[in-house]
Amino acid sequence: MNLLTLAGVHTHIGAYHILHGVDLEVPEGAVTVLLGRNGAGKTTTLRTVMGLWAASKGTVRFAGEAIERQPVPEIARRGIAYVPENMGIFSDLTVQENMLLAARGARHADQLDRARLQWIFDLFPALQKFWLYPAGKLSGGQKQMLSVARALCEPRRLILIDEPSKGLAPSIVNNLVQALRELKAQRTTILLVEQNFRMARLLGDHVAVMDHGRVVHTGTMAALAADAELQQRLLGLSMGLSTGLSMNAHA
Amino acid sequence: MKSATVRSSAAAAAAVPKAHVDVRPIMLLVALMVLGLLLVGSPSTWLTLTVAGLAMGFIIFIIASGLTLIFGLMDVLNFGHGVFIALGAFVATSVLGGMAGWTTSPSVLLNLLAVFSAMVVAMVVAGGVGWAFERVIVRPVYGLHLKQILITMGGMIVGEELIKVIWGPLQIPLPPPEALRGSFFIGDAAIEKFRLLAVAVGLLVFLVMMWVLSRTKVGLLVRAGVQDREMVEALGYRVRRLFVGVFVTGSALAGLGGVLWGLYQQSVTPQIGAQVNVLIFIVIIIGGLGSTGGCFIGALLVGVLANYTGFLAPKVALFSNIALMVAILLWRPQGLYPVTSR
Numbered sequence: 001m002n003l004l005t006l007a008g009v010h011t012h013i014g015a016y017h018i019l020h021g022v023d024l025e026v027p028e029g030a031v032t033v034l035l036g037r038n039g040a041g042k043t044t045t046l047r048t049v050m051g052l053w054a055a056s057k058g059t060v061r062f063a064g065e066a067i068e069r070q071p072v073p074e075i076a077r078r079g080i081a082y083v084p085e086n087m088g089i090f091s092d093l094t095v096q097e098n099m100l101l102a103a104r105g106a107r108h109a110d111q112l113d114r115a116r117l118q119w120i121f122d123l124f125p126a127l128q129k130f131w132l133y134p135a136g137k138l139s140g141g142q143k144q145m146l147s148v149a150r151a152l153c154e155p156r157r158l159i160l161i162d163e164p165s166k167g168l169a170p171s172i173v174n175n176l177v178q179a180l181r182e183l184k185a186q187r188t189t190i191l192l193v194e195q196n197f198r199m200a201r202l203l204g205d206h207v208a209v210m211d212h213g214r215v216v217h218t219g220t221m222a223a224l225a226a227d228a229e230l231q232q233r234l235l236g237l238s239m240g241l242s243t244g245l246s247m248n249a250h251a
Numbered sequence: 252m253k254s255a256t257v258r259s260s261a262a263a264a265a266a267v268p269k270a271h272v273d274v275r276p277i278m279l280l281v282a283l284m285v286l287g288l289l290l291v292g293s294p295s296t297w298l299t300l301t302v303a304g305l306a307m308g309f310i311i312f313i314i315a316s317g318l319t320l321i322f323g324l325m326d327v328l329n330f331g332h333g334v335f336i337a338l339g340a341f342v343a344t345s346v347l348g349g350m351a352g353w354t355t356s357p358s359v360l361l362n363l364l365a366v367f368s369a370m371v372v373a374m375v376v377a378g379g380v381g382w383a384f385e386r387v388i389v390r391p392v393y394g395l396h397l398k399q400i401l402i403t404m405g406g407m408i409v410g411e412e413l414i415k416v417i418w419g420p421l422q423i424p425l426p427p428p429e430a431l432r433g434s435f436f437i438g439d440a441a442i443e444k445f446r447l448l449a450v451a452v453g454l455l456v457f458l459v460m461m462w463v464l465s466r467t468k469v470g471l472l473v474r475a476g477v478q479d480r481e482m483v484e485a486l487g488y489r490v491r492r493l494f495v496g497v498f499v500t501g502s503a504l505a506g507l508g509g510v511l512w513g514l515y516q517q518s519v520t521p522q523i524g525a526q527v528n529v530l531i532f533i534v535i536i537i538g539g540l541g542s543t544g545g546c547f548i549g550a551l552l553v554g555v556l557a558n559y560t561g562f563l564a565p566k567v568a569l570f571s572n573i574a575l576m577v578a579i580l581l582w583r584p585q586g587l588y589p590v591t592s593r
Contacts, residue, residue: 050485076487088482090475092590100468101475104487107468150486 003028003158003189004049009058009068011041011048018044020213021058026158026206029187031180033200033221035235036210042193043085045210046160049191050082051075063157077104079157085166085193087147091136095127095146098135102150112153120149123179141172148179158189165196177202197235201225209234276548276587283552287559295439300558306446308554309453310515314508315531315538315546316460317501323477323541323590325494327389328396331403332531333524334410335381335502339373339509340519341414344423346372354428362428366448366514373510374503380410381502385495407528411521422520425513449511456504457547464543473497477541477590533576539586548587549579 004026011019019041026032034042047053049060051072060068067075076082081102090098096109099117106112121128124145130138135146144164151159164180165173173196180203183190194200200207204221217224217234224230284301291297318332346369347354353365388406392398426432427445434441464470472493476483480490512527513519534553538545553572560571579587 052481052485071489072481072484073487073489076485082485084482084485088479088485090478090482092478093471093475097471097475101471101483101488102486 001028002026003063004191005059005061006045006049007059007061009045009048009055009060011044011053012056013044013053018053018213019048019055022048022210022213022215024208024215025218026189026191028189030205031184031190031192031203032206032208033204034191034193034208034210035197035200037236038195040210041213042210043162044213046082046162046191046193049075049160050080052082079155081151081156081159083147083151083159083161083164085162087143089135089138089143089146089150091134093135094132095135095138096131098146098150099127099153102153105154116153120152123152123182124149124175141168141175144168144172144176145179148176152183156188158191159183160191162193163195164192165194165199173199273588276545279587280548280551280555283555283559287555290563291559293439295437296562298437298440299442300562301555302440302442302446302450304555304558305551306443306449306453306554307515307557308551309450309457310508310511311527311530311534311554312547312550313453313456313511314505314527315534315550316456316543317497317504318531319535319538319541319543319546320473320477320497321494321501322535324473324480324490324497325393326396327393327494327498328399329389329403330400330528331384331388331405331407331410332501332505333526333528334384334407334414335377335505335524336509336512336527337411337414337519337521337524338380339377339506340425340513340523341418341423341509341521342373342376342506343369343510343513344418344425344519347425347428354426357429359430362430365428366431366510370452370507370510373506377506377509378499378503381505382495382499384502385498389498407524411524414521418521420521422518424518426517427514431514445514449515452507452511456507460543469493469496530572533572537576537579537586539583539589541590542586542588545586545588552579 002025004024006022006024009019009022010017022041022045024045034045036042044053048055048068051067051070055068058068059066062075062078062080067078082088090101093101099112100106100109103112126138126142127146127149130142135143138146148161148164151161161180164176168176177199180190180192184203190203192200192203194203201221207217207219207221207224208215209217211234217230224234287301288294288297291300314332314336318329321327321329321332347365350365350368353361356362384406388402389399392402431445431448434443435447436442464474472483472488476490476493484490508527509523512523516523530553534549535546537552538547538549552575556571556575557568561568583589
């Protein structure tokens with residue numbers, strides 16, 4: 001069953017026409033990876049789902065209901081979490097305060113779901129260590145962990161993650177992959193934008209490839225991973241799977 | 252997962268180096284006071300000027316704190332903030348005028364009750380008008396800075412004219428109640444009683460505001476919204492509703508500041524808001540747009556400097572706050588405590 005469906009979605013940002021009729025289905029309980037070159041419209045697609053940029057045409061249905069005209073907070077309250085490319089952490093707030101904001105049901109830190117918090121600490125131990133530290137002082141990898149952790153602070157039906165590996169050292173990326181794999185094992189529905197094809201292959205169940213503001217290919221990640229000619233044609237990749245290099249390096 | 256327990260966060264934090272607290276702006280204030288002592292020469296005169304400056308600074312902080320959050324949260328440049336100051340001051344003339352029996356009584360309690368009544372009524376009226384101001388004037392121009400400047404200045408002009416219609420165009424005296432007139436003496440230093448009240452009220456507002464901002468979820472949302480409004484909305488919070496609350500609170504605080512400023516000047520005119528507007532914009536720019544802590548230090552700097560220069564070189568006094576702003580912006584172009592995302 002599809003949790004999220006986009007049909008013929010167009011998005012304009014000012015005078016620019018970015019999405020030209022995106023059709024996309026995100027099955028429940030699986031990881032769908034959105035691939036494509038820079039400027040293909042991946043981030044715009046996530047932001048349009050979240051309502052941060054309004055769809056000018058087309059429908060976005062979440063759990064069967066149209067959400068494309070809903071304000072951003074209403075979309076979030078339906079159970080959609082968003083991890084933006086710039087991480088979106090509140091630098092002047094502590095790690096604890098960032099997490100408290102993500103938990104809408106908690107008014108004070110002692111009302112955070114302790115069991116869930118421990119699970120998050122097990123995934124990202126640095127967050128426990130720096131619990132009372134200003135988030136702006138964390139390293140890039142720790143900030144990314146906090147950004148993902150915020151999305152996990154309460155149960156969500158869908159998590160939108162935009163390029164979590166961008167700018168991170170390989171060892172940090174490995175930690176992140178581990179955490180996301182654990183989420184995947186728990187059947188969390190994730191729509192992931194990722195330029196790092198190695199990471200995308202490790203996590204993805206389904207894949208959608210975008211180009212010029214449209215989805216030009218959908219299928220399983222396994223099928224794409226096994227078809228070098230298809231990768232070359234869709235992504236401009238050359239043996240990207242074996243080298244683990246990102247599309248940016250080859251495009 | 253359910254049975255797991257969280258280790259003490261304090262213990263976890265103990266392994267972490269302490270976060271750096273930037274004390275240089277506070278040291279700047281201390282340095283200014285020390286410099287003032289050296290230039291003024293007489294410790295008693297210096298003490299009188301310093302208390303007067305701090306009182307002025309606290310009143311400016313009360314007025315400016317709401318404005319800086321209004322800008323920080325929604326990028327709204329409200330040049331009409333001054334009208335709430337004038338409104339608060341004029342409401343105080345009516346309330347205190349109607350309670351003349353209490354204000355002229357030798358009872359300190361009745362005097363203070365009269366002043367606090369004026370403060371409460373002024374805050375309610377200014378907050379209510381602020382709510383209407385946001386709906387009618389500010390809401391249609393979200394995100395449009397030029398239009399915000401024009402329409403909020405226009406709103407202030409209309410507000411001033413309405414004040415003239417209600418209270419008349421002339422200056423109205425606003426003497427403090429009996430118990431707040433005159434001075435205490437510490438040695439040769441005269442400390443005006445009303446200024447101590449202004450310091451006490453200002454300190455109370457500052458402490459309550461800092462408590463709300465740092466200890467409550469609403470405060471956390473305001474601080475987060477000032478940094479990244481979009482992300483707060485993406486977490487499921489309605490920032491516009493929060494903004495209305497901040498706007499109304501900011502207007503109410505401006506009304507409270509208007510009462511104190513009117514009593515400080517001992518008279519009110521319809522132009523009182525426009526006059527104070529210049530000072531509060533200097534303060535929020537010095538402090539760092541959207542920063543409450545910066546606004547607090549900036550207001551105290553402006554108040555203390557204005558009093559020192561007024562005594563030492565009256566001709567320089569008018570220029571001194573502009574010079575302070577220029578000097579601070581040359582040192583820190585984003586203000587004393589810049590909000591991180593700006």
